[in-house]
Amino acid sequence: MTEFRRLGILGGMGPLATLDFQQKILAATAAQRDQDHVPVVVWNVPQIADRQQALAGNGPSPLPQLLEAVKGLNQAGASHIAIPCNTAHYWYNELAAASAAPLLHIxxxxxxxxxxxxxxxxxxxxxxxxxxxxxxxxxxxxxxxxxxxxxxxxxxxxxxxxxxxxxxxxxxxxxxxxxxxxxxxxxxxxxxxxxxxxxxxxxxxxxxxxxxxxxxxxxxxxxxxxxxxxxxxxxxxxx
Amino acid sequence: MTEFRRLGILGGMGPLATLDFQQKILAATAAQRDQDHVPVVVWNVPQIADRQQALAGNGPSPLPQLLEAVKGLNQAGASHIAIPCNTAHYWYNELAAASAAPLLHIxxxxxxxxxxxxxxxxxxxxxxxxxxxxxxxxxxxxxxxxxxxxxxxxxxxxxxxxxxxxxxxxxxxxxxxxxxxxxxxxxxxxxxxxxxxxxxxxxxxxxxxxxxxxxxxxxxxxxxxxxxxxxxxxxxxxx
CATH class of the missing domain: 3.40.50.1860 (Rossmann fold)
Structure with a gap:
């Protein structure tokens, strides 16, 4: 099992949900000081093609922007990646194949x-x-x-x-x-x-x-x- | 003036304050859809030497970890960097010198x-x-x-x-x-x-x-x- 060094959050879908997920991580952490908290890098870049529209055949695929985020999170030292957006898991296989860090499936x-x-x-x-x-x-x-x-x-x-x-x-x-x-x-x-x-x-x-x-x-x-x-x-x- | 393409948040000091800052950005944004929100990459890695202790001469400097964060945010495409921690501005000059993206001074x-x-x-x-x-x-x-x-x-x-x-x-x-x-x-x-x-x-x-x-x-x-x-x-x- 890969050692858990730093969590990458592939967010932006949407920006509020990405914050809500970070809040949940904080709430679930028993910490006595800053340094006890989970180390996190968050990719909250919402300029990404609409997932619902793409899957309905009404717009471009968000895959290129999702792949950019996965690459950025790997470069930022993420040992594991979480995607707090259910719909984006449609592209889970392509993203997992492009990532050294394992992707958790929601x-x-x-x-x-x-x-x-x-x-x-x-x-x-x-x-x-x-x-x-x-x-x-x-x-x-x-x-x-x-x-x-x-x-x-x-x-x-x-x-x-x-x-x-x-x-x-x-x-x-x-x-x-x-x-x-x-x-x-x-x-x-x-x-x-x-x-x-x-x-x-x-x-x-x-x-x-x-x-x-x-x-x-x-x-x-x-x-x-x-x-x-x-x-x-x-x-x-x-x- | 550098075009504002993506905001890098050098956070982690502390983790809650970093969330609070993101919440303030969201609250200040007039957005009709995901894509209207400010694109943000957040470095919320709290495994960083205590700033108050360092300045009191009681502990190691956080500068190495701050420099790693600045490097990571630049690599992640940040055009501007904000540091939602007043005390960390003690190292502002060293960080600004190491960053292609301008650092906003709180x-x-x-x-x-x-x-x-x-x-x-x-x-x-x-x-x-x-x-x-x-x-x-x-x-x-x-x-x-x-x-x-x-x-x-x-x-x-x-x-x-x-x-x-x-x-x-x-x-x-x-x-x-x-x-x-x-x-x-x-x-x-x-x-x-x-x-x-x-x-x-x-x-x-x-x-x-x-x-x-x-x-x-x-x-x-x-x-x-x-x-x-x-x-x-x-x-x-x-x-």
């Missing part, structure tokens, strides 16, 4: 977190972009474990998810949160016992409106942050 | 912000580390403009400032905020009309305890963030 880590928890839900709701839903990472991992997955309909995505996400991206957290909360209501009504908030814009948006669904939610960004902090402490303890 | 920008404001105080209080106070950047700039500077005594620094800062660094924002608020009380009592919170740990700590002094405070980190966003928009408008 869906692997989230599924593992749910399967290891004391309460195992029979059905989970999945709030994600069309691209993440189409990729099927979460569905495959949950189905394999016998967990039913409740996904949004195309109509629900268009009415609540897409405008909710883009509201967050322009800084309207509360507006976005209200829309996303309506989608969460629907998935719970269809039998989901837990919600996987598999788009990094969703947790801060639901938080800003004090959504009652947060307590029944799994935040893949938080799961990823927790694993990064644990890996750092495990490597660091060896010093 | 005290220059803060003094300029105060001198351009509609209300010009007759006396400002300065909350800062012994290193920043000794360096005299803020005092020189304010004295030149005829503004009296109220600084903490050694006793006040030892009782409230130092333990307050280190509380923030271990994650105890409220504990730190209570101590720092007592110091703010003293400077106001000695005639300061505005407080310059010239240590990046101070604003989030005072915020966490809802300090009444925040409304009379100037936050150098916010001033620096505002200037970065303005420079980005000025360059970006030309595209």
């Amino acid at each position: 869906a692997d880590i989230t599924a593992q977190t749910i399967l290891e928890a004391s309460f195992r839900p029979q059905a989970v709701g999945l709030i994600a972009t069309q691209g993440t839903l189409d990729a099927g990472w979460y569905q495959a991992r949950f189905s394999q474990a016998g967990i039913r997955v409740v996904i949004p309909t195309s109509d629900e995505l268009a009415r609540w998810f897409v405008p909710g996400c883009y509201a967050v991206k322009r800084g309207d957290l509360r507006g976005g949160g209200q829309l996303l909360n309506l989608l969460a209501d629907k998935l719970i009504a269809r039998g989901a016992q837990k919600l996987v908030l598999a788009c990094t814009e969703v947790p801060p948006a639901l938080g800003s409106v004090g959504s009652r669904h947060l307590s029944d939610s799994i935040d893949p960004g938080a799961a990823l942050a927790n694993v990064c902090v644990r890996m750092w402490h495990q490597s660091h303890a060896a010093f | 005290a220059d920008i803060t003094a300029q912000t105060i001198l351009e404001a509609s209300f010009r105080p007759q006396a400002v209080g300065l909350i800062a580390t012994q290193g920043t106070l000794d360096a005299g950047w803020y005092q020189a700039r304010f004295s030149q403009a005829g503004i009296r500077v109220v600084i903490p005594t050694s006793d006040e620094l030892a009782r409230w400032f130092v333990p307050g800062c280190y509380a923030v660094k271990r994650g105890d924002l409220r504990g730190g905020g209570q101590l720092l608020n007592l110091l703010a009380d003293k400077l106001i009592a000695r005639g300061a009309q505005k407080l310059v919170l010239a240590c990046t740990e101070v604003p989030p700590a005072l915020g966490s305890v809802g300090s009444r002094h925040l409304s009379d405070s100037i936050d150098p980190g916010a001033a620096l963030a505002n200037v970065c966003v303005r420079m980005w928009h000025q360059s970006h408008a030309a595209f």
